Amino acid sequence: xxxxxxxxxxxxxxxxxxxxxxxxxxxxxxxxxxxxxxxxxxxxxxxxxxxxxxxxxxxxxxxxxxxxxxxxxxxxxxxxxxxxxxxxxxxxxxxxxxxxxxxxxxxxxxxxxxxxxxxxx
Amino acid sequence: xxxxxxxxxxxxxxxxxxxxxxxxxxxxxxxxxxxxxxxxxxxxxxxxxxxxxxxxxxxxxxxxxxxxxxxxxxxxxxxxxxxxxxxxxxxxxxxxxxxxxxxxxxxxxxxxxxxxxxxxxxxxxxxxxxxxxxxxxxxxxxxxxxxxxxxxxx
Amino acid sequence: xxxxxxxxxxxxxxxxxxxxxxxxxxxxxxxxxxxxxxxxxxxxxxxxxxxxxxxxxxxxxxxxxxxxxxxxxxxxxxxxxxxxxxxxxxxxxxxxxxxxxxxxxxxxxxxxxxxxxxxxxxxxxxxxxxxxxxxxxxxxxxxxxxxxxxxxxxxxxxxxxxxxxxxxxxxxxxxxxxxxxxxxxxxxxxxxxxxxxxxxxxxxxxxxxxxxxxxxxxxxxxxxxxxxxxxxxxxxxxxxxxxxxxxxxxxxxxxxxxxxxxxxxxxxxxxxxxxxxxxxxxxxxxxxxxxxxxxxxxxxxxxxxxxxxxxxxxxxxxxxxxxxxxxxxxxxxxxxxxxxxxxxxxxxxxxxxxxxxxxxxxxxxxxxxxxxxxxxxxxxxxxxxxxxxxxxxxxxxxxxxxxxxxxxxxxxxxxxxxxxxxxxxxxxxxxxxxxxxxxxxxxxxxxxxxxxxxxxxxxxxxxxxxxxxxxxxxxxxxxxxxxxxxxxxxxxxxxxxxxxxxxxxxxxx
Numbered sequence: 001x002x003x004x005x006x007x008x009x010x011x012x013x014x015x016x017x018x019x020x021x022x023x024x025x026x027x028x029x030x031x032x033x034x035x036x037x038x039x040x041x042x043x044x045x046x047x048x049x050x051x052x053x054x055x056x057x058x059x060x061x062x063x064x065x066x067x068x069x070x071x072x073x074x075x076x077x078x079x080x081x082x083x084x085x086x087x088x089x090x091x092x093x094x095x096x097x098x099x100x101x102x103x104x105x106x107x108x109x110x111x112x113x114x115x116x117x118x119x120x121x
Numbered sequence: 122x123x124x125x126x127x128x129x130x131x132x133x134x135x136x137x138x139x140x141x142x143x144x145x146x147x148x149x150x151x152x153x154x155x156x157x158x159x160x161x162x163x164x165x166x167x168x169x170x171x172x173x174x175x176x177x178x179x180x181x182x183x184x185x186x187x188x189x190x191x192x193x194x195x196x197x198x199x200x201x202x203x204x205x206x207x208x209x210x211x212x213x214x215x216x217x218x219x220x221x222x223x224x225x226x227x228x229x230x231x232x233x234x235x236x237x238x239x240x241x242x243x244x245x246x247x248x249x250x251x252x253x254x255x256x257x258x259x260x261x262x263x264x265x266x267x268x269x270x271x272x273x274x275x
Numbered sequence: 276x277x278x279x280x281x282x283x284x285x286x287x288x289x290x291x292x293x294x295x296x297x298x299x300x301x302x303x304x305x306x307x308x309x310x311x312x313x314x315x316x317x318x319x320x321x322x323x324x325x326x327x328x329x330x331x332x333x334x335x336x337x338x339x340x341x342x343x344x345x346x347x348x349x350x351x352x353x354x355x356x357x358x359x360x361x362x363x364x365x366x367x368x369x370x371x372x373x374x375x376x377x378x379x380x381x382x383x384x385x386x387x388x389x390x391x392x393x394x395x396x397x398x399x400x401x402x403x404x405x406x407x408x409x410x411x412x413x414x415x416x417x418x419x420x421x422x423x424x425x426x427x428x429x430x431x432x433x434x435x436x437x438x439x440x441x442x443x444x445x446x447x448x449x450x451x452x453x454x455x456x457x458x459x460x461x462x463x464x465x466x467x468x469x470x471x472x473x474x475x476x477x478x479x480x481x482x483x484x485x486x487x488x489x490x491x492x493x494x495x496x497x498x499x500x501x502x503x504x505x506x507x508x509x510x511x512x513x514x515x516x517x518x519x520x521x522x523x524x525x526x527x528x529x530x531x532x533x534x535x536x537x538x539x540x541x542x543x544x545x546x547x548x549x550x551x552x553x554x555x556x557x558x559x560x561x562x563x564x565x566x567x568x569x570x571x572x573x574x575x576x577x578x579x580x581x582x583x584x585x586x587x588x589x590x591x592x593x594x595x596x597x598x599x600x601x602x603x604x605x606x607x608x609x610x611x612x613x614x615x616x617x618x619x620x621x622x623x624x625x626x627x628x629x630x631x632x633x634x635x636x637x638x639x640x641x642x643x644x645x646x647x648x649x650x651x652x653x654x655x656x657x658x659x660x661x662x663x664x665x666x667x668x669x670x671x672x673x674x675x676x677x678x679x680x681x682x683x684x685x686x687x688x689x690x691x692x693x694x695x696x697x698x699x700x701x702x703x704x705x706x707x708x709x710x711x712x713x714x715x716x717x718x719x720x721x722x723x724x725x726x727x728x729x730x731x732x733x734x735x736x737x738x739x740x741x742x743x744x745x746x747x748x749x750x751x752x753x754x755x756x757x758x759x760x761x762x763x764x765x766x767x768x769x770x771x772x773x774x775x776x777x778x779x780x781x782x783x784x
Contacts, residue, residue: 010442010446014439017435017439023431026435030435030438030439030442033439033442034442037442037445037446037449040446040449041445041449041452044449044452044453054154054155057229057230060229078452078458079449079452082401082448082449082452084157084159085401085405086445088159089405089408089412092412093408093412093415093434093438095256095260096412096415096416096434097431097434097435097438098260099259099260100415100419100427100430100431100434101431102260103419103422103427104424104427104428104431107423107424107427108424108428116428116431117428118424118425118428119425119428119429119502119505119506188298191295191296192296194295195292195293195295195296198292199289199292199293202285202288202289202292205281205285206285208333209279209281212334213334214330214331214332214333214334215279215281215285215330215332215333216281216332216333217333217334218333
């Protein structure tokens with residue numbers, strides 16, 4: 001059920017990119033899609049009633065491994081690492097998009113994409 | 122940009138120190154608590170954003186020139202590659218955690234442990250802090266009532 | 276010489292971090308360093324052909340760690356990327372003098388090359404996504420490098436559509452992880468093919484086809500390409516059209532569909548349908564263009580359809596239960612598709628570099644304002660003729676051989692309508708390049724004789740780059756000789772025809 005809500009958020013972002021005419025709103029739409037995919041990725045690793053995957057001193061066995069109770073009760077840490085990477089990538093992408101929007105405003109004088117149409121054919 | 126009132130300037134010059142210390146803590150303890158290079162770097166950059174809002178852009182540019190920030194950026198990335206290459210030379214594979222396996226295992230949950238991971242965190246923190254500083258400072262040049270909108274297309 | 280696989284990614288990445296330090300006064304030192312890096316990449320790539328190994332990064336065994344995999348298909352793509360990068364870098368030594376931030380250009384170029392090498396070598400799905408994003412973001416910045424109004428508009432369009440494609444890919448990776456519990460391509464392949472094909476996995480496959488198809492500019496997803504490729508500076512157009520859409524699009528599509536999921540009849544039909552649509556639509560839309568680089572961009576869409584057609588046709592034959600004689604037609608079709616991939620990289624980048632020379636000499640991209648350039652620019656005219664003859668499929672240039680292989684495979688397997696479409700689109704390609712020659716090199720000078728007298732032939736490194744790629748156009752036909760083919764093309768085709776053996780070899784089962 002929660003996965004369907006993530007997908008709904010993704011579709012809302014896609015609708016925003018397709019329909020809106022202001023460049024900044026299109027960028028916001030892409031960011032909403034990005035958040036939807038990140039939330040989906042975290043929710044995949046979730047385990048009901050789990051705890052954070054940060055080991056404390058009493059979760060570690062003397063021989064060097066992790067205790068079985070800890071492994072069976074913590075949520076999956078791999079999707080969290082994936083989401084960290086995806087957030088960094090989307091930060092770089094967002095910085096580039098906003099700077100292109102600013103420069104385009106300096107050249108064309110408007111943010112409206114229906115007026116920024118010199119390339120045709 | 123002249124910045125804000127005297128009260129804001131005084132308080133923010135104290136708070137900036139706290140933010141930088143907090144950012145360095147997040148970077149250094151990245152292998153023990155949540156955070157690490159990227160989150161710490163963002164916090165370090167945000168201290169400069171606070172300075173820019175309180176004192177004005179010119180003050181921040183004189184404090185940390187853009188060319189120096191660009192060189193710090195490249196230095197951070199270059200350090201990261203050096204750590205990876207050292208893993209290749211001493212550990213047998215690229216990015217191998219050679220310090221943990223052979224030289225300095227360290228105690229569990231101590232600050233000096235987990236091999237090359239704190240070093241990588243520091244390099245990434247430096248790079249991300251410098252990069253975000255450059256991005257925000259460069260984007261703040263935008264003046265809405267600018268002169269001609271004609272571009273110098275090639 | 277055994278080259279450690281991370282070197283393909285680490286060398287351009289380190290160069291990308293070191294180059295911005297040079298600044299305006301160290302421009303010649305930066306140019307020298309950048310050219311040394313691309314030439315050494317070329318040597319490393321050529322010495323890694325016909326090898327098959329896996330490198331575990333950090334000495335963590337898979338599936339715990341990330342591995343880099345080199346096999347025939349990766350070797351072919353690495354060599355293609357290195358050749359085109361070398362040519363484009365030599366060309367940009369003099370072409371980019373007109374722009375102000377030349378060192379940042381080199382840095383972004385190296386980031387793009389490192390990203391493409393990473394996509395081609397990656398053995399892990401999320402690592403593929405990360406390198407895909409590195410290469411894509413670098414290319415968004417490079418398309419808008421001139422910061423004129425049209426470049427920025429094209430860069431914004433490219434960026435929005437490219438980000439949507441990458442998000443589709445990330446969504447697919449998330450679904451795959453949720454269903455199989457692993458991100459390593461070999462382990463994912465084993466998990467998918469041992470259990471049944473759940474609807475979630477099918478949805479992930481369609482997301483991958485949409486995302487990578489958008490990066491490869493197949494026809495329903497091609498809207499960004501005709502704006503982005505003409506607006507970029509000429510060496511970047513050569514790189515984008517020559518290798519970026521292939522490494523990020525066609526390679527990733529082939530790897531995911533053949534080696535990870537396993538080819539099946541409906542998926543192969545989807546690939547063939549997209550390819551035929553791209554070929555025909557690209558050719559028709561290109562003939563009516565008056566902008567030189569826009570015409571070449573549309574013809575890129577059409578030629579990319581050939582590559583995907585070869586791969587899709589081979590997959591269709593394999594999935595329809597081919598055995599014995601049918602398998603030879605399948606491997607021939609895949610060989611034709613991959614050979615066309617390498618060929619198109621070389622001659623399309625040659626054509627874009629010559630169009631850069633023409634634009635620099637005449638100051639315009641509209642063919643109606645050029646004319647009679649043949650007498651003032653003989654080298655450019657010769658190179659453009661070689662490139663056009665190759666792309667139109669005239670013997671003995673390279674394009675003819677790859678199209679011949681595709682036609683033979685289509686006829687031999689019984690798909691006569693596919694062979695007819697291939698020949699028809701080749702005729703359309705010939706028409707469009709005859710139009711280019713008629714209006715650019717022959718005919719009357721449109722601006723008058725005085726304007727024509729000011730046109731000057733580009734010299735120096737630009738001429739060297741163009742000559743190098745033109746010679747390769749002529750020599751690439753020799754790749755079909757059995758001795759050379761066994762080193763370059765056969766291992767690549769073998770990787771795709773043997774499909775799921777990729778995972779068996781890596782997981783040791």
